[in-house]
Amino acid sequence: MPTARELTGLSQRRLAARLGTSQPTIATIESGNRTPTIRTLMRIAGATGFELVIGLRSPGAASPKTLGALVKSDDDGLADYIPMRATSPFEGPPDR
Known part of the structure; x- marks a missing residue:
């Protein structure tokens, strides 16, 4: 890299x-x-000219490297690695 x-x-x-x-x-x-x-x-x-970004990831979460490999593969298992959430923990329910 x-x-x-x-x-x-x-x-x-x-x-x-x-x-x-x-x-x-x-x-x-x-x-x-x-x-x-x-x-x-x-x-x-x-x-x-870059920005330093430091983050935390839960032990079970896929790494960016893993996600990149999945995107490049024919068998796109990406959905298995993206947590689905109805709403963000930082905002209320969606407007209806």
């Missing part, structure tokens, strides 16, 4: 300059040998 840096066409050196850090630091983060803090991830997102 391409990184935000790659999608924006930035070199590691250029991203590092935008962040005020070194190219080896960017390489270490991208290789997985260093876990960035949320603050660092926010800075990287901002420097590349």
